[in-house]
Amino acid sequence: KEAETDFSKEIEELRAFYRKEALERKVLYNKLQELCGNIQVFCRCRGDSPENLCFEVASDEEVVVSHKGTKKTFFFDKVYSSNATQEELFNGILPMITSCVDGYNICILAYGQTGSGKTYTMMGTKDKPGVNIRCHLTKAFSRKSTVCFTFMMSMTEIYNENLIDLLSNPPTNHLEIRTLGKSIIVPDLTQIDVKTEEDILNVMELGEKNRTMASTNLNFESSRSHLILTLRLAGNDSVSGVTSHGTLTLCDLAGSERISRTEAIGQRLVEAAFINKSLTSLAQVFSALKCNALNVPFRNSKLTHVLQPSLSGDAKDEACVLMNISPDMKNVLETLRTLQFGTSIQQVGLR
Numbered sequence: 139k140e141a142e143t144d145f146s147k148e149i150e151e152l153r154a155f156y157r158k159e160a161l162e163r164k165v166l167y168n169k170l171q172e173l174c175g176n177i178q179v180f181c182r183c184r185g186d187s188p189e190n191l192c193f194e195v196a197s198d199e200e201v202v203v204s205h206k207g208t209k210k211t212f213f214f215d216k217v218y219s220s221n222a223t224q225e226e227l228f229n230g231i232l233p234m235i236t237s238c239v240d241g242y243n244i245c246i247l248a249y250g251q252t253g254s255g256k257t258y259t260m261m262g263t264k265d266k267p268g269v270n271i272r273c274h275l276t277k278a279f280s281r282k283s284t285v286c287f288t289f290m291m292s293m294t295e296i297y298n299e300n301l302i303d304l305l306s307n308p309p310t311n312h313l314e315i316r317t318l319g320k321s322i323i324v325p326d327l328t329q330i331d332v333k334t335e336e337d338i339l340n341v342m343e344l345g346e347k348n349r350t351m352a353s354t355n356l357n358f359e360s361s362r363s364h365l366i367l368t369l370r371l372a373g374n375d376s377v378s379g380v381t382s383h384g385t386l387t388l389c390d391l392a393g394s395e396r397i398s399r400t401e402a403i404g405q406r407l408v409e410a411a412f413i414n415k416s417l418t419s420l421a422q423v424f425s426a427l428k429c430n431a432l433n434v435p436f437r438n439s440k441l442t443h444v445l446q447p448s449l450s451g452d453a454k455d456e457a458c459v460l461m462n463i464s465p466d467m468k469n470v471l472e473t474l475r476t477l478q479f480g481t482s483i484q485q486v487g488l489r
């Protein structure tokens with residue numbers, strides 16, 4: 139009996155130690171977050187080398203754009219030059235992604251004009267997989283062997299303010315978004331339980347297939363829509379008995395180019411107007427957050443409404459905006475616009 143009591147005491151001490159350690163890790167992470175701000179802006183330069191480059195990467199935080207004989211310098215949390223590999227970029231955002239297992243809501247957004255490398259960054263190719271493919275969180279699993287994780291995955295697309303469920307068969311149009319306090323729910327959204335990396339890749343494949351089907355039915359190019367992949371995870375810690383919930387949202391935004399540049403007419407003009415509206419709403423949300431406005435206009439577009447849970451809350455929300463830029467001189471104005479957008483959100487601190 140004495141031995142039994144000693145053993146229970148030891149277990150209790152171990153639990154207390156474990157809880158303390160977990161708390162300390164959280165405090166340290168919060169401190170780090172305070173130092174870095176909870177929106178980080180990274181710039182990625184497309185990886186080809188035309189003769190006429192419109193910028194140079196001056197350091198791993200600085201990019202200098204040349205236009206009409208003047209040079210303009212932009213500073214970001216990190217600048218990835220044309221030579222940066224997919225792996226280097228992924229390693230830069232890995233700490234943020236893994237914090238999701240500690241109950242953080244993480245949102246990674248790829249922004250930039252059409253052809254600047256957003257899809258390459260997020261999806262990549264078979265040989266050079268991008269963020270979405272590498273985000274299988276296996277590193278997180280192995281880091282916490284005492285925690286049993288469950289994952290639910292959803293994949294949606296927003297085209298002309300129409301929220302489409304890419305995991306239902308056939309894809310369902312016009313999903314409704316409801317606000318429930320600080321969170322939002324999409325009542326009819328398909329969520330698939332995923333357990334392994336292979337499950338996640340299979341679900342992505344299904345989503346991509348349905349995306350092609352949806353774009354064929356509605357007659358649009360996938361680059362004209364926003365693609366949002368969400369992984370919701372719950373981790374039950376067998377030692378502390380605590381369950382934490384985190385969300386990882388990965389978003390490949392539609393091309394940000396101006397309407398005048400695309401010379402769009404008819405349906406293409408309507409698409410461009412919708413894209414413009416949603417990206418403007420995104421900028422407005424960031425600027426409202428920046429000045430701690432009481433009302434952040436999340437509901438002005440489907441995009442910001444869907445992203446609200448990872449942008450609006452407290453210190454547990456974190457975002458990383460990947461600004462993709464093209465090195466082509468003929469794209470210099472779009473490059474400048476993209477970098478200006480990045481600069482404007484750089485100092486945003488979420489509440």
Ligand SMILES: Nc1ncnc2c1ncn2[C@@H]1O[C@H](COP(=O)(O)OP(=O)(O)OP(=O)(O)O)[C@@H](O)[C@H]1O
Nearest residue numbers: 184185251252253254255256257258259361392393
């Ligand atoms: N860092 C890179 N290294 C090598 N190739 C790249 C890189 N970034 C982009 N590319 C290539 O450039 C082309 C355009 O990239 P991508 O399709 O990713 O652009 P995008 O911004 O997603 O365009 P859209 O908005 O039209 O979907 C693709 O052929 C892609 O493979």
